[in-house]
Amino acid sequence: MPKKAASPWVPRAAGGLLALALVFTIAVTTPWHLIDLPKPDAALDFTAAEIARQNAFRHEILRWSTASWIISIVVPVVIGFSPLGRRLYDGLRIRWWFLAVPVTVAGIALITNLLTVPTDVLAQRVSLKYGLAVENWRLWVWDRGVNWAITSLGVGVLAVVLIGFAKRWKGWWLPGAIASALLVLGASFAYPVLIEPRFNNFTSMPAGALRNDFLRLAADDGVPVKDVLVADASKRTTALNAYVSGFGSTRRLVVYDTLLKDTPPAQVRLVVAHELGHAAEDDVLHGTLIGVLGTAFGITLLYLLLGARIADPRRAAVLVAMIVAGTTLASPIQNLVSRKIEARADYHSLRLTNDPRNFVAMQHDLAVRNISGLDPSAWRYWMFASHPTAPERIAMGRAWAAENGGTVPPLVRR
Numbered sequence: 001m002p003k004k005a006a007s008p009w010v011p012r013a014a015g016g017l018l019a020l021a022l023v024f025t026i027a028v029t030t031p032w033h034l035i036d037l038p039k040p041d042a043a044l045d046f047t048a049a050e051i052a053r054q055n056a057f058r059h060e061i062l063r064w065s066t067a068s069w070i071i072s073i074v075v076p077v078v079i080g081f082s083p084l085g086r087r088l089y090d091g092l093r094i095r096w097w098f099l100a101v102p103v104t105v106a107g108i109a110l111i112t113n114l115l116t117v118p119t120d121v122l123a124q125r126v127s128l129k130y131g132l133a134v135e136n137w138r139l140w141v142w143d144r145g146v147n148w149a150i151t152s153l154g155v156g157v158l159a160v161v162l163i164g165f166a167k168r169w170k171g172w173w174l175p176g177a178i179a180s181a182l183l184v185l186g187a188s189f190a191y192p193v194l195i196e197p198r199f200n201n202f203t204s205m206p207a208g209a210l211r212n213d214f215l216r217l218a219a220d221d222g223v224p225v226k227d228v229l230v231a232d233a234s235k236r237t238t239a240l241n242a243y244v245s246g247f248g249s250t251r252r253l254v255v256y257d258t259l260l261k262d263t264p265p266a267q268v269r270l271v272v273a274h275e276l277g278h279a280a281e282d283d284v285l286h287g288t289l290i291g292v293l294g295t296a297f298g299i300t301l302l303y304l305l306l307g308a309r310i311a312d313p314r315r316a317a318v319l320v321a322m323i324v325a326g327t328t329l330a331s332p333i334q335n336l337v338s339r340k341i342e343a344r345a346d347y348h349s350l351r352l353t354n355d356p357r358n359f360v361a362m363q364h365d366l367a368v369r370n371i372s373g374l375d376p377s378a379w380r381y382w383m384f385a386s387h388p389t390a391p392e393r394i395a396m397g398r399a400w401a402a403e404n405g406g407t408v409p410p411l412v413r414r
């Protein structure tokens, strides 16, 4: 009796529904509009020398970092969509597919990693020259190794799960989508306790006036925080940053030790208030849920494109190529949503502190210190900008001040 093909309308309908749910969730939960912004203008607050330094740095570093980015997409895509992937799999001569698949994945990641060494070294040298990076090469190599291991493990597990399901079930998309979504959920939850400590040491912020001020600010905000953690970021960078990661019992507020070293307390307070905004709105959980929906949609789409062919472990490289292509195509949407959420956290910090002058000064100082792009090209903005640019954030500070009866004069005297 001829085997009846799995009916395609169920996964098609599910894919359509997931796409709709994704679009609907993003459309409804993204804070698209908070306040009318004046046109951002870097020249109001950044001196000609500051702008020139930013431009020089970006001119030097972007050619290398962009080259690395292109290589890291092209290499897995070429291996996956050519006979190379199958040859790699066969060449390993590993008897069990569930071992051969993760080794193939790790191999592709290793080849990609090695091919980006030259351009990454050149980019790192620019960063060192400008004093943004301070890490020694030993730590640089170690970080690459850890990154490679974590990526290989994550993608390797996903590939084994999907191939295993496809071997067992014709309609593998349903268990595949559920398992992948759970993997994303678990990874985001466990990230602060499993992944972050592989890169940094975290210590509780020492008792003192500043810490008390943060905890009081959090309590006033209705976002009780048990602890403020300090990351030893200064072993790699002079950049200033803070962030919130995890959710539920793993949620934490982290500040870079660089931020506590020589930033005026009023500015650090604004950075913390921004992070409290993320906590108050549960932005990590929200982003994770969008990631869960996106992953379930992506896996269903993968099924519609490749169907039962995934059951062949010799096609593991195709899977890797699809994952790389899919995540690359999704990043402009991810960044768009992220920028809106970051703007909301800025807005939150303004409301909480009622301190637009220090907000503008902080955005300026942060951008100078981190040598951030003040006016990136459109494609870079879409592809890489997870935050609004400093002039955009400053424009919000001014708009907020104006709305509340104040003004923030330009930082540059003219």
Ligand SMILES: [Zn+2]
Binding pocket: 274, 275, 278, 342, 345
């Ligand atoms: Zn943020």
